[in-house]
Amino acid sequence: MPTSFEPLRPGDIIDVVAPASRCDLVDLEQGIIELEKWGYRPRVPKNIFSKKSRFCSNLDEVRAKHLIDALTNDHSKAIFCVRGGYGSQRLIPYLKKLKKPKKQKMFVGFSDITYLHQYFIRQWGWRVVHGPFVCELNGGSLSSSSIQNFRKFLEHPSQEMRFRHLQPLNGLALKRKNIKGRLVGGNLSLLQTTAGTKHTFYGKNKIVFFEEVGERGYALDRILNHMLLADQFKGVKAIVLGSVTGGDEPDGKNFTSVAIKDFAKSVDFPVLKGLPCGHGKRNLPLPLNSLAELKLATKPELLVFPKG
Known part of the structure; x- marks a missing residue:
């Protein structure tokens, strides 16, 4: 531990x-x-x-x-x-x-x-x-x-943390259940770049958090699909997104949410968004490699236990 x-x-x-x-x-x-x-x-x-x-x-x-x-x-x-x-x-x-x-x-x-x-x-x-x-x-x-x-x-770094106002992105995130596991993750594109190394990121049996900045919709789609092909999300218990900012197309449109929704529909684990962490005005501290519990219900929430 x-x-x-x-x-x-x-x-x-x-x-x-x-x-x-x-x-x-x-x-x-x-x-x-x-x-x-x-x-x-x-x-x-x-x-x-x-x-x-x-x-x-x-x-x-x-x-x-x-x-x-x-x-x-x-x-x-x-x-x-x-x-x-x-x-x-x-x-x-x-x-x-x-x-x-x-x-x-x-x-x-x-x-x-x-x-x-x-x-x-x-x-x-x-x-x-x-x-x-x-x-x-x-x-x-x-x-x-x-x-x-x-x-x-x-x-008070050992104090239990509670993140509310999470939003389900697929049907599995709507089922009432509690999911426990270690919370891991970080910036999505950096997690991808670990693939093929001795410290490759794998989310098996984990609750995965990721955030991203400045990646256009097609680039997000490419990153997520590469990580699926590399088995980096194999056996993941759930994914909870932080902020995904920027990524506008040259004409001002933005398709990052499209890429994320397509990904959420394609996987066999719950996907939610809403953690106030990442490249944005709100960036709350998140102790990674801590035990966490994701409570899926009408109002889903994530509990993080920095002592666990």
């Missing part, structure tokens, strides 16, 4: 890392100030960003060093990612050389960070947090309620 998260207390050190892309320095500074207002001591590497890398926040070896230092030091209790973008998967060869850390830390991020989440879950059995980036804590792209919810989660 994955270790439960330790609550963060005033004075605790939080390591801030940028495993993928860089963010605006002003946004980073404002996010750091917000964490300091909460009483924490965020620690940022002096050379966190560099122009030496065309695609990422820094060279692979530098980003890997920052991440590994954060994972293995005895001082910090949590690791927060600056932002997503691209680059997390390029750090896997460095992580493969690392022995599983003796202590699990609260590792927070989403989007491109999904690749690291999947590695930590599959290789180390860790519990991880699908949650906001440091650069979002200034409130520019994230609602104030999401920021406050995140703050409360940090202080």
Whole structure:
């Protein structure tokens, strides 16, 4: 069973890392100030960003060093990612050389960070947090309620979570029953890119969550069908979608909901939507690799047990 998260207390050190892309320095500074207002001591590497890398926040070896230092030091209790973008998967060869850390830390991020989440879950059995980036804590792209919810989660990470207002997308989601399993997932396209690796995402016997941003309808259809063909959804107990944003066609139309509805009709497990998690103004923390219970009824809801 994955270790439960330790609550963060005033004075605790939080390591801030940028495993993928860089963010605006002003946004980073404002996010750091917000964490300091909460009483924490965020620690940022002096050379966190560099122009030496065309695609990422820094060279692979530098980003890997920052991440590994954060994972293995005895001082910090949590690791927060600056932002997503691209680059997390390029750090896997460095992580493969690392022995599983003796202590699990609260590792927070989403989007491109999904690749690291999947590695930590599959290789180390860790519990991880699908949650906001440091650069979002200034409130520019994230609602104030999401920021406050995140703050409360940090202080009480073992508290049971309840997500209501879920919407069924197929007939199986309308049947009254309770489904239990570990909650896994993250960004859909990043989960797809794990296929063929030693840490391939498989949803067997799991409740799967996914979210996505900027993928047009045909691209979503391609991703979902590839994952079906690769057996990544074989044996899934249920899927609950978070936000699926963007993806407009050149003429302004949007067919993302069409792709998702077609997928939901084609599978033999319940599919629902409505989790307030992902690339949107609402992005509530979600402790992945935790036990969860999906209650299918007139008003379906998802319970997550961060201690389970």
